Amino acid sequence: WAESLGAKNAHIADALTGKPLEVLKQCVAINVTGDSQLLGTHDVRGLTDWLHSMHAARLDGKGLGEIAAALLTAPPAAGKTTLISQAVVLALERAELVPIVIRVQLLLTRLRGAQHDEFTSTWNWVDAYLKLVHAQQPVLYRMLRQAMMARRALLLIDGLDEGGVNRTEIERHIVEVLTQQGHIVLCTSRPAGVDAVRFSGFRRLQLAPLSDDQQREALTQRLGSAGVEALMPFVQRMLLDVETGERVTANPLVLSMVASVFEIRKGVDMPNTIAKLYESASEAMLARGGVLSTNMRTLLEAALFEAHAAQARVITEEQLYRAALAVFASSGTIAWLDQQYRADAERLPALERAVKQLTSEEREAVAAVRERVAEDKLPLLSLLQIEPLQMQSSHLSFQEYFAARAICSGKYRFHEGSRPPWQWPAFWSNAVKLGAEMGDAFGNGLIKTAGLGEVLNLSKGKLGGDRATSIAAVAQLMRGLKSLDLSENKLNANEVKELAGAIIANASLTSVNLLGNHFDTKDASMLLKVKEEKPMLRTLCGL
Known part of the structure; x- marks a missing residue:
């Protein structure tokens, strides 16, 4: 298990090219705000040292009444998930705490799904989630459960902002149950929507924007000195982020996309806004997966809009069918189906029947999206499970870009009750x-x-x-x-x-x-x- 977890987190894939990048070589800088205990913590190694020190203190009988939890916030695509992978690798090297990673969007699918009752009859939701995820590996589940019961688990909860309509419920469980049970917890979130009062007992950290020197170093590793010299004039013309006052390339994902687009375009006609950068990046990612028909492109945009309109990260079978009907069926079809079939058990079969009434080309687009995702040939989407279908955008920011683009078209409508x-x-x-x-x-x-x-x-x-x-x-x-x-x-x-x-x-x-x-x-x-x-x-x- 440790070997498999380490291999899974040792590398991250470049968003555009798919090339594996060594995770510990990725620069993720940390700022500490108003917390004397964590002053001097500037990267994931310092943060990991502090988390392990909390465990060591408890072994000595110290700090038993203190909450051993930290909340790390950062803007979209700033490196939060990369930092979680770094923390996993470092924890496995030390072999003192057992790292348990909980992606909130995946927790949410279980919490909202048919297995919801499992969460009401257990001592905490992490245990319920692990029991469901590892149902076919009972020995592994018992090991992870024992680590939690012995308070030797390091709970890494990634993406509180992806909790959608259940965000408050999930955050309250973390604060009122997990930390009170004495678990060591590190959470990540975007800053928007964070309730400062709720997390008042947590250590607060922020991911710092990449400095000019760090940006140059990252680009040099990727493009070499000559490439950097050619690209830097463009980087220096990039817009300033209105919130941070930094150039938008201080964001690691944006910097990586700039480098990839530069490589693809040979430095000619570079995009001048973040939206245009995402447009270029998404086109490059789609090209990597092969030619897409017009119907498939339209369906992809609609599916990502449907997920965002539902405040969800995971695209389900129902959302794929709704997307297909939104773009291919006559106006009002979805509204009529929603009125006629209000129960969840009835709605999905009704949507499936309606999709079967589409033209052969339109049905082929739905089938092709499923097949491409299953074969990992649609880089903008990642397969979570085949049956029932669950997939998600490679990064939330791409879902946001396509949702905004779908709104521009004026072709879609928000769900009733949104x-x-x-x-x-x-x-x-x-x-x-x-x-x-x-x-x-x-x-x-x-x-x-x-x-x-x-x-x-x-x-x-x-x-x-x-x-x-x-x-x-x-x-x-x-x-x-x-x-x-x-x-x-x-x-x-x-x-x-x-x-x-x-x-x-x-x-x-x-x-x-x-x-x-x-x-x-x-x-x-x-x-x-x-x-x-x-x-x-x-x-x-x-x-």
Whole structure:
């Protein structure tokens, strides 16, 4: 088991080329914020040393009442999963703690599935998950269970942000059950949506952006000195991340994609936005798997949209069928099926029957996606299990890119009962950022996808969800609205400023109501100036 786990985590695949990269040679820098115990921790070795020191202290009877847990946050594709693999390799080398990796998106499929009852009748969810995953290997399950009971397990829980609608439930179990039982825990998450109060007892760490020197070193390892000298002028022109103030290439995945695209294009006509970089990267990945028909490409986009609309990482048989019907069947087919077949046991067979009514070419596209994924010939998707079908995008950020692109098309619709964009959780944050780079097509497409018109009334506290995400989504909706009412939503100065920028960029708005919010004279003066610059805007805050 240890040999197999070590081999699985010793290398990571390059996102575009699929080449294996030695995991311990990947640069993942750590920042520690406000925690004296972890000051001086700058990489995974220092973090692993601290986690093992907590175990050693407990063997000596010290720190028994202290929570031995850390939460590490970082933006999308910043190296969180790479760090987890590094921690596994280092833990296996030390042979003191047994590393147990829990990918939240896989835990979620078990938690939501038919085996949900297993989670209500066991001492913790990790044990229930291991029992289900290793049902055919009872000896391995008993070994892992014994390690947990002896408090010799290192629980590595990757991707809290991928918990979707069950995120709060999963986080509460970690905080209120696993840590209270005395387990040593390391969790990773994107920063958006993290409840600081809930994790107040955890050590807090962040992955640091790659410095200029680290970026140059990584590129030199891959491209050689001559390649770096040719690429660096482009890297230095890359956009700054609005949140970190760093160049976007400070993100390891973005840097890797830049290097791959440079190799493919020989440095000519490099993309100038993150969205365009993902477009080039996804095309390169699809090309690696062979020629795809137009129907397959359309189905792939729709399937990734369906998964994201369901706030899920795992694409199931049902979502694949829904995607096929969304793009190939007549308008209203899915809505009719959802009304007629509300029970889960009835819905999947009904969707399957509807797919069988599609044309032969359309059915072939569905079958081809399944076959390509099973044969590992569709690099954008990874197979989790064949029956019942479960697959996922190679990285969440690719799912987000395709979801944003699907919204731009205006061809798809959110599920009945879905949260509207102005109440979106942090799960949608990166998709909205990518969509913003796609321009007016995203805003206009979002209006169609959400089933809205040109007038939107969000007065009296209708804004909800993750505030930063919902405000950003509303700013995109403004690209296609004529009238918007945001009165009495407790908007603060920063939120008003972001919306003011969206008003300036919008050519169709004639009325915006921001009355009854929290802004001062300075903000009011800014809004008056905005109104002066927008002659089409007849009413702003009632002025």
